[in-house]
Amino acid sequence: MAKPDSRLRALALGLGYAFLYVPILVLMVLSFNDSAMMTTWTGFSLRWYHELFSDRALLEAARLSLIIAAFTATAAVVVGTWVGYVLARMGRFRGFALFVGLASAPLVIPEVVLGISLLLMFVELSDLFGWEGSNGAFTIWVGHVILSMAYVSVIIQSRVRDLDRSLEEAALDLGAPPLKVFFQIVLPLIAPALVAAWLLAFTLSLDDVVIASFLTGPGHTTLPLEVFSRVRLGLKPEINALATLFMLLVAIFVVVAHRVQNRKGAST
């Protein structure tokens, strides 16, 4: 078969990846720039990293965000796996279209829509039941679980669909109860996808500004909220340092996750 044109290929991929990566590289380089003006290079320095680690507001926000992200990822994996399993294995059922629609809505619906609707839900809840649980961290957690559940269910759904069904059938034929089949056969087989989904939910939560803005309460500033309030009016050099650390961390995460998934994928 004819090979794709190599020059066109290099051009399309080269420009595309440059577009995706140049801004990130620029940010990383500038994080080592001594100048506070940021746009002119005045020399190598680690002063912004120093400043980052002595910025109490930022560190406190980071701590809160990491906690919320960990709880979000865990809950989203539980709910999203359930949703994804139903999508992959239950065939069609009454209300299937509604189920698919709701499960994938958070993937596309603008975040402001999710934000205001969840806020109104919490407001009505506290109105109806006199429920005073609208502590910011809790409501943000619920919002993030709903957002990332959709992504988790996509990952899990496609992984479960790729599983060899005969394993589950063999276990069922041998008399294993379905719940046991799920926990002892399906779950271990999709373990790499569970890890990937957990990490994705974690980063989604760690990145969200919009939903958190609607759902936060007094004294609960997450890292993206803090960062956004600083950068919406322009450049802040300490944020470059933060971004560099963040990107490196994620890069390591993704490469490790990919390795794990590939190895597992190859062995099954």
Added chain:
Amino acid sequence: MKLDFLHAPPSWRRVLTIAPPFVWLILFLLVPFLLVLKISFADLEFGIPPYTALAEFSDHTLRLVLNLRGYALLFTDSLYVATYLHSVKMAAITTLCCILIGYPMAYYIARSEPATRSLLLIGVILPFWTSLLLRVYAWIGILRNDGLLNNLLMGIGLIDQPLEIYRTDLAVYIGLVYAYLPFFILPLYANLVKLDTRLLEAAYDLGAKPWQAFLSVTLPLSMPGVIAGAMLVFIPSVGEFVIPEMLGGADTLMIGRVMWTEFFNNSDWPMAAAVTCVMVMLLLVPLVLFQYGQTRELGMRGGRRNG
């Protein structure tokens, strides 16, 4: 019929598997959406919550008040109408740019050797995993009047006046395309990589030129992927808030920003809800298109396994 066992287990078991996530989805997604609709018909009121109740029961009468203030304003005030039109235009142009940049990328990734392919794929997924907020922020340093791009262009003598990009619509376009490009590439790649290459070989054997084979085989077959990707770009772009707020000017009208202002700056919740409802109505056709594709994909694949 043991193949059907998983599809038709004892029905109580099936119900127990399907019902809890279904109830969960309805409670946390459908009900909140309906609440937005409800509150868009309420009136502004000082207090907690800052809107009036729709239904009141007193003196043995149930009074239902639907307040159309928000909607009336939305459809008569030319600023709101212009904002909606402008948001749709920006999202449409963004989608088009994503198709133009993303299609060749997805195509060449899908046609690469498996080892290269997985590496290239990580390259697309990686930005997807890193903070959007920080990546959009990175563009500020590039696009500012004294930013990298202008310094570079002036340095090589291409221009002598800095280009005004930062805080204009152009910067928002760049930010939107940049942020949503991976969302377009991934579903399209998933489609292209499954393409049966024997069809292409047949086309070549019958004497088709590469571009003819592309236009008559690859492109039509990849349309579901293009549509899925385009919807994943278009729908969230219409309501985007962070990118126009960070890169756009004061005159970059986008509906997500207007809704944000109504909600946070004017504390007018009913108005914000009405803005949201009209936005969702505007997105109804693309949303249905997207959901239809999802349902068909899932239903069809499920059905095939069933048979």
